[in-house]
Amino acid sequence: MKHAPLVESLIEAFTCLPGVGPRSAQRMAYALLERGREDGRQLAGALTAAMDGVRHCQRCRNYAEHDLCPICQDPRRDAGLVCIVASPADVLALEQSGEYRGHYFVLMGQLSPLDGIGPRELGLDVLEQRLNEGQIQELILATGTTVEGEATAHYVLDLAREAGVSVSRIAQGVPMGGDLEFVDGATLAQALRGRRPFST
Amino acid sequence: MKHAPLVESLIEAFTCLPGVGPRSAQRMAYALLERGREDGRQLAGALTAAMDGVRHCQRCRNYAEHDLCPICQDPRRDAGLVCIVASPADVLALEQSGEYRGHYFVLMGQLSPLDGIGPRELGLDVLEQRLNEGQIQELILATGTTVEGEATAHYVLDLAREAGVSVSRIAQGVPMGGDLEFVDGATLAQALRGRRPFST
Ligand SMILES: [Zn+2]
Ligand SMILES: [Zn+2]
Numbered sequence: 001m002k003h004a005p006l007v008e009s010l011i012e013a014f015t016c017l018p019g020v021g022p023r024s025a026q027r028m029a030y031a032l033l034e035r036g037r038e039d040g041r042q043l044a045g046a047l048t049a050a051m052d053g054v055r056h057c058q059r060c061r062n063y064a065e066h067d068l069c070p071i072c073q074d075p076r077r078d079a080g081l082v083c084i085v086a087s088p089a090d091v092l093a094l095e096q097s098g099e100y101r102g103h104y105f106v107l108m109g110q111l112s113p114l115d116g117i118g119p120r121e122l123g124l125d126v127l128e129q130r131l132n133e134g135q136i137q138e139l140i141l142a143t144g145t146t147v148e149g150e151a152t153a154h155y156v157l158d159l160a161r162e163a164g165v166s167v168s169r170i171a172q173g174v175p176m177g178g179d180l181e182f183v184d185g186a187t188l189a190q191a192l193r194g195r196r197p198f199s200t
Numbered sequence: 201m202k203h204a205p206l207v208e209s210l211i212e213a214f215t216c217l218p219g220v221g222p223r224s225a226q227r228m229a230y231a232l233l234e235r236g237r238e239d240g241r242q243l244a245g246a247l248t249a250a251m252d253g254v255r256h257c258q259r260c261r262n263y264a265e266h267d268l269c270p271i272c273q274d275p276r277r278d279a280g281l282v283c284i285v286a287s288p289a290d291v292l293a294l295e296q297s298g299e300y301r302g303h304y305f306v307l308m309g310q311l312s313p314l315d316g317i318g319p320r321e322l323g324l325d326v327l328e329q330r331l332n333e334g335q336i337q338e339l340i341l342a343t344g345t346t347v348e349g350e351a352t353a354h355y356v357l358d359l360a361r362e363a364g365v366s367v368s369r370i371a372q373g374v375p376m377g378g379d380l381e382f383v384d385g386a387t388l389a390q391a392l393r394g395r396r397p398f399s400t
Contacts, residue, residue, distance in 0.1 A: 003292070004265045006250045013246035016239035018231045024219060029250065030289055031218045033263060034308070037251045039216035044247035046213035047232070050206045051240040054233055063233060065204045089230055092203070108234070 007033070059130075061106040061123050063088050071104060078102045080137035084127075084156050086110050086144055089181035094142065097188035102140070105130075110148035111155055119155060127156070131163035140192070141169040207233070259330075261306040261323050263288050271304060278302045280337035284327075284356050286310050286344055289381035294342065297388035302340070305330075310348035311355055319355060327356070331363035340392070341369040 003011065007029055014025035032040035056062065057069035064070075071077060071091075081102030085091055086109060094100050107122040119125065130136060139160045143149040153169065160167045170192055203211065207229055214225035232240035256262065257269035264270075271277060271291075281302030285291055286309060294300050307322040319325065330336060339360045343349040353369065360367045370392055 003288075004254060004263050004269060006246075006253050006265050007263050007288075010246045010250040013239075013243040016232075016236060016243060017228045019224060019227070026289065026292070027219070028217045030287070032216075032247070033250065033254055034287075036216060039213075040247050040251040043213040043216060044244040044251070046206075046210045047240050047244035047247070050210040050229065050233065051237045051244070053206050054204060063204050063207050065206050069204060087230070087234075089226065092226070 056108070057106075060104045061108055061126075062091055062104060076101075079135055081140065082130075082136050082138075083140040083142050084153075085142050086149065086152070087181065090142065090144075093181045093183060093185070094188055094192070097185040097192065099189035099192045107143070107152065110143060110146070111152045112148050122152070124155065124159065128159050128163070131159055131165050136165055139165055139167045141167060256308070257306075260304050261308055261326075262291055262304060276301075279335055281340065282330075282336050282338075283340040283342050284353075285342050286349065286352070287381065290342065290344075293381045293383060293385070294388055294392070297385040297392065299389035299392045307343070307352065310343060310346070311352045312348050322352070324355065324359065328359050328363070331359055331365050336365055339365055339367045341367060 010029045010032075011022070011025045014020050014028050015022060017025075020028070032043075053065050054063050055065070057064035057072055058067050059072045060069060062069045062071065064072075078101055082105050083094065083100060083102055084105050084107065085094065086107050088106055088108075091104050091106060094104075105123075105127055107124075109117050109122055111117060111119070111122065131139075139156065141153045141156060143152045143156070157167050170188070210229045210232075211222070211225045214220055214228050215222060217225075220228070232243075253265050254263050255265070257264035257272055258267050259272045260269060262269045262271065264272075278301055282305050283294065283300060283302055284305050284307065285294065286307050288306055288308075291304050291306060294304075305323075305327055307324075309317050309322055311317060311319070311322065331339075339356065341353045341356060343352045343356070357367050370388070
């Protein structure tokens with residue numbers, strides 16, 4: 001035992017964060033103990049509030065703390081246009097491009113049958129229902145260009161065709177095999193403008 | 201507003217951690233929300249417990265949750281030998297060298313009059329008292345080789361001389377101008393073995 005047990009537990013708890021090894025975890029714990037106890041208490045409060053209070057938007061599955069997320073609640077956005085993305089981080093990346101004023105549908109993953117992630121796990125039954133309700137005029141596919149992203153895009157394409165909804169796909173500038181959230185805003189803006197009808 | 205407010209607050213709270221910018225903070229928040237809510241709650245608990253429960257050892261000033269830290273409570277350690285370090289991270293670095301079986305005195309800083317950090321802020325009045333009590337046979341100075349570290353070492357050297365306690369200093373292998381906590385264990389072990397009487 002080199003640390004006091006409370007310090008040890010804190011260091012260990014920090015290593016649950018992505019990109020944080022034992023060394024960074026120790027630096028974080030010491031920084032808060034030495035000159036940031038109020039920050040530490042605030043972080044604890046924000047964590048508890050978010051872990052307990054954040055759920056998923058009933059319409060688009062993005063993070064929300066009420067039934068609907070801020071985007072779905074915004075009457076100025078075009079509800080006839082829905083962009084399909086894999087994750088909340090992708091929504092943020094597209095929002096930061098400043099180009100998009102429609103709605104989203106967040107799959108919270110990609111189709112991956114071997115991992116037990118099928119259409120239901122991605123809420124695609126909910127999307128199918130919404131497509132058949134008639135409000136959606138166009139779907140934009142932005143599920144990324146990995147193998148799983150392609151499979152997911154094709155599945156959604158089939159749903160949209162059955163419902164008679166036109167489908168486009170962001171195209172220009174999205175690097176092959178890359179995750180959408182690491183693409184800069186300007187590139188994403190161009191990709192949105194350059195969208196084209198989906199062809200199989 | 202791009203995130204739900206609870207998510208936004210969590211991301212902002214993460215940026216109080218050293219080395220965490222807005223991008224990493226977002227990745228941390230999303231990782232916990234998506235697949236680590238229990239981890240997030242645990243981190244919140246560890247933070248609260250540590251921020252409220254960690255204080256300073258009454259003997260060595262290192263972090264402790266009782267009056268004495270685990271090292272000061274350990275009867276197998278040599279209480280006649282006290283190593284002076286700037287921070288708890290330095291204690292950990294020396295412990296990891298596996299070379300040292302004495303006690304520590306943790307200054308929680310270095311002398312820096314311009315920043316209002318004088319001998320009292322570093323607990324040097326407490327150290328002076330302990331030196332005069334007669335139990336300490338030797339002080340090892342390990343305050344690092346920055347300007348402040350040198351000034352601090354000289355101040356402690358004077359205290360020890362007045363009390364008639366011999367003083368050595370870790371020497372070999374500590375890089376000039378470097379912080380002790382980034383030195384590897386083997387180098388620190390060598391530096392401890394190679395300690396020599398302090399000369400002014
Ligand atoms: Zn929504
Ligand atoms: Zn102690």
